[in-house]
Amino acid sequence: MSVIYILITVSLVVAVVFFIAFVTAVKSGQFDDSYTPSVRMLFEDELVEKDASENEKSEPSK
Amino acid sequence: MGQSCYHCGLDCDADRIVFQEKVFCCAGCKTVYEILSGNGLEGYYKLEKTPGISPEQKAGKYDFLDNADLQQRLLEFDDGEWAVVNLYIPQMHCSSCIWVLENLHKLDDRVRSSQVNFPRKTARITFRSALGLKALVLLMATIGYAPHISLEDYDKKEGAVNRSLIYKLGVAGFAFGNVMLLSFPEYFEMDEYWLNQYKPFFRLIMFVMSLPVVFYAASDYFRSAWKGLRAGILNIDVPIALGIAVLFLRSTWEIMTDTGQGFFDSLTGLLFFLLLGRYFQQRTYDFLSFERDYKSYFPIGITRINTSGKEEPVDIYKIKEGDRLLIRNEEIIPADAILLRGKARIDYSFVTGESDPVTKISGDSLFAGGKQLGEAIEVQAVKNVSQSYLTQLWSNEVFQNDKSTRFRDLTNSVSKYFTIIILLIALISGVVWFMLDASKAIPVITAILIVACPCALALSAPFTLGNMLRIFGRNKFYLKDAQVIERMAGLNTVVFDKTGTITSGLGNEITYSGEDLGEEEGGLLRSALRNSNHPLSRQLYELLDAYDIKPLESFKEYAGKGVEAQSDGALVRAGSSSFVGVEQDALSLKTVVHVGVNNTYKGAYTFYNKYRKGIASLFKRLKRNYELVILSGDNDSEKGNLEKLLPAGTGMFFNQKPDDKLEYVRFHQQEGAGVMMVGDGLNDAGALQQSDVGVAIAENVNVFSPACDAILDASKIQELDRYLWASLKAVTIIKYSFILSFLYNIIGLFFAVTGQLSPVVAAILMPISSLTVVGFTTLATGWVGKRLK
The missing domain is CATH 3.40.1110.10 (Calcium-transporting ATPase, cytoplasmic domain N)
Incomplete structure (x- = not known):
């Protein structure tokens, strides 16, 4: 019978984890700019293909 | 020839340059292409066609960045090895721009990374301190993305972004979803053994979840209601705060005494919808600034010639009377000064709106804000920056007070009567019930306060105005905030500046x-x-x-x-x-x-x-409903022409100084007029600020316009009367949705007064009324938006 207590507690813990994730996302500024990332996302492929060789030379390790 | 520049897309005439089988309109564009293609950045031209900006070459423009003090003011972070700077780049306009700016490290390996915020048109760049800010800025200038650095950056506030509304929305939404699930079983309660066993547990969780909603998410409403009460105003937040408090207290009482399940789902849902309305209304245009003063026009540093005849970059706040300054081509004179040497051709268009440059000779006095065109000149400052003629305008008290506080919006004027009526109903039915059945008096009073909580009423204006704001934005009419629409609906006079506003620059x-x-x-x-x-x-x-x-x-x-x-x-x-x-x-x-x-x-x-296209017909249409006036800083040589062009009865005043314009607007307001000022230059700044609605006309909305309530793209000026019409319609829509929300309130009050308000009725009524209002306002504003096109 008491399994319902465990289930609800677990579901609440999961919910709270998501809530904390939301707060951290807001805090890190992810909701400040909702446009640029949508454009940036499309760049990556082209870049790697074209400049793979050049990247290795000119960019030192991080 | 019909060929356009591979870099910037301008038509190339006779002096075009052909390089690597590609056509360029000028050497600048070719250089940028060379730099980009030489560094493996041809992708720039693949993302968009002709994305480039022809670079401007101005020697010495960034010399002030050599000044260590100024560098430290601009840098966000600098530990001697790495430095971080956030630069405003107004030229940014397409995805290629984002791409090339985020790949700056390919042009110079001392740049580590850069991140673009496109809506704000800024780039945050991390680079080795050894590179130096000046070198970085010059690098960006050579590829056509010269950052705009102005006096405004002098006192940069440290990224204090206010995200509390998003947090509150998150808290309310989280609680709303969970509480609704937990309260659901009891709505179907048939005295089941299973449910009875877990009821206290469910109720406890609901109570715990509602705590952050009441004490954190709703805090703004309590604060605003308290502020209003202290000032003797019954604003809309008073009945809301009252409703929230009563909801919470009664629900807590019910679960503590085991007399019911409480209204926790209505409580959290109410907050969630209210905050959603706020969020919807709050979102405006990141890339536009409506608060500009002379600081965003002025440079942060200038070249001073010291006593030994050497040139040194200096912070412009350090300029003293008697300092000798070097003003180069396209540089702005930061303080009132006397011309010592050189041929001055001063463009005062920032200040007066007059586009023809004025020629000055040695010994003439120059006013701050003028831009030198042509050769470099030497001037002697006669005043410091903050005492100059132009900057003095900003010490006028008009700029100190916020006009939004002068205005009482529709919602708050209605809420006064609303609150009084609700309190009366609660009192009367409380007394009646006390005589009929004393035990029911308190539940009835609280039920009335709960059901009357004006959620739908409070949502009417935010959703209508928020929608209108976006519709105007799509039509290139950018408003500072939603309240401007309501102020626009109460106007009866439109005042125009002449040069640059109704004439094309x-x-x-x-x-x-x-x-x-x-x-x-x-x-x-x-x-x-x-x-x-x-x-x-x-x-x-x-x-x-x-x-x-x-x-x-x-x-x-x-x-x-x-x-x-x-x-x-x-x-x-x-x-x-x-x-x-x-x-x-x-x-x-x-x-x-x-x-x-x-x-x-x-x-x-x-x-x-x-004159701009459609001005004559715009005036004719406006004349039907508005008093029209032209205030011009120019002489009256155009008077005859204007009289022919514009409808009879249009007031015309010439030779108006900035102060005169401000006084004119103020005078008419004192006579009870609602004044819209339409202007463009800094000379209109005072009048724009004083007027009920100040509209700045801009050829390009990304360049600077003075502090105002709205920015209108110059190509849309002939639509101004349509926008005024739409704002009137928006107010009508708000009134209709008030009626809708009153209908729901009457239904709710019927349940409450007769003592039948159960949690399930509240839980159904509240979201339905809110959704109806949101649906109605969205459809109605959409209809107005269609008519605008």
């Missing part, structure tokens, strides 16, 4: 009167004008493009008088009346270029302001 209308110029003479005149750089010559040259260019035997330009040229024995003169040799009409203030050939007078070209 580019070019003049030119008419010719006199003897016809033949093929020969016309060609000669055009060839003569071709050699002159005077703005009138340039405009006239463009006009005469039907004539062919002739080789000239001699050419001479007399400053302030005119030009003289000889070819095939014919001598042409163009310029002032005395230069060409005709009687001058002494009273005429018009801009005229006289033409004479071989000492015989031919005729004259008269320059008129060119």
Whole structure:
């Protein structure tokens, strides 16, 4: 019978984890700019293909 | 030829450059291409066609960045090895821009990373301190993305972004979803054994979840209600705060005494919808600033010539009386000064809106805010920056008070009566129930306060105005906030500035009167004008493009008088009346270029302001409902022209100084008028601020406009009357949705007064009323938006 207590507690813990994730996302500024990332996302492929060789030379390790 | 520049997309005329089988309009564009392609950044041209910006080359423009003090002020972070700076780049306009700016590290490996925020048009760049800020800025300038660094950056506030509304929305949404699930079983309660066993547990969780909602998410409503009450105003937040408090207390009481399940789902849902409305209304335009003052026009540093004759970059707040300053081409004079050396051609368009530059000679005084065109000049400051004529305008008290506090919006004026009526109903039914059945009096009173909580009422305005704001934005009319729409609906006077507002900043209308110029003479005149750089010559040259260019035997330009040229024995003169040799009409203030050939007078070209398209019909339409006035800083040479163009009864005032404009607006407001000021330059800034709605006209919304309530794209000025109409409609929509929400309130009150308000009724009624209002306002504003197009 008491399994319902465990289930609800677990579901609440999961919910709270998501809530904390939301707060951290807001805090890190992810909701400040909702446009640029949508454009940036499309760049990556082209870049790697074209400049793979050049990247290795000119960019030192991080 | 119809070929356009591979880099910037401009049409290339005769002097185009062909490089690697690609056409460029100028050396600048070619250089950028070379730099980008040489560093493996050809992708720039693949993402968008002709994305580039032709770079401007101005030697010494960024010399002030050598000043260590200024560098430290601009940098966000600097530990000697790495530095971080956030730069504003107004030229940014497409995805290629984002791409190239985020790949700056390919151009210089001392740049580690850069991140673009496109809506704000900023780039945050991390680079090795060894590179230096100046080198970084120059690097960006060479590829056409010169950052705009102004005095505004001097006191940069540290990224204090207010995200509390998003947090609150998150808290309310989280609680709403969970509480709703937990309260659901009890709605179907049939005295089940299973449910009865877990009821207390469910209720406890609901109570715990509602705590952060009441004490954190709702805190703004309590604060605002308290502020309103202390000021003796019954604003909309008073009944809301009352409703929330009663909901929470009664629900807590119910679960503690085990008399019911409480209204926790209604409580959290109410907050979630209310905050959603706020969020919806709050979102405006990141890339526009409506708070600008002279600081965003002024440079942060300038070149000073010290006592030993050396040039040094200096912080402009450090300029003192008597300092000698070097002003280069396109630089702004930061303080009132006297010209010491050089030929000054000052463009005061920032200050006066007048686009023709003024020529000054040594010894003349120059006002702050003028931009030097041409060679570098040397000036001596006579005042410091904050005491100069232009900056003094900002010490006027108008700029200290916030006009939104002067205005009481529709919601708050209704809420006053609403609150009083609700309290009366609660009191009367409380008394009646006390006599009928004393035990039910308290539940009835609390039920009334709960159900009357004006959620739908509070949502009407945010959703209507928020929608209108977006519709206006799509039509290139950008408002500072939603309240401006309500203020627009209460106007009866529209005041226009002339130059730059109803006239277009580019070019003049030119008419010719006199003897016809033949093929020969016309060609000669055009060839003569071709050699002159005077703005009138340039405009006239463009006009005469039907004539062919002739080789000239001699050419001479007399400053302030005119030009003289000889070819095939014919001598042409163009310029002032005395230069060409005709009687001058002494009273005429018009801009005229006289033409004479071989000492015989031919005729004259008269320059008129060119009015924006559709101005005459706009005035005619506005005249039906509004009082119209023109306030111009210019002389009255255009008066006759304006009278012909505009409907009778349009007030016209000329030679108005910035203070005069402000006083004019204030005077009419004191007489009870609602004034909209439409202007463009800094000279209108005072009037824009004083007026009920200040609209700045901008040729390009990304360049600077003075502090205002709205920015209107210049190409849309003829639509102004439609926008005013739409704002009136928006207010009507709000009124109708008030009626809708009152209907729901009456239904709710019926349940409450008769003592039948159960949690399930509240839980159904509240979201339905909110959704109806949101749906109605969305549809209605959408209809208005369609009519606007």
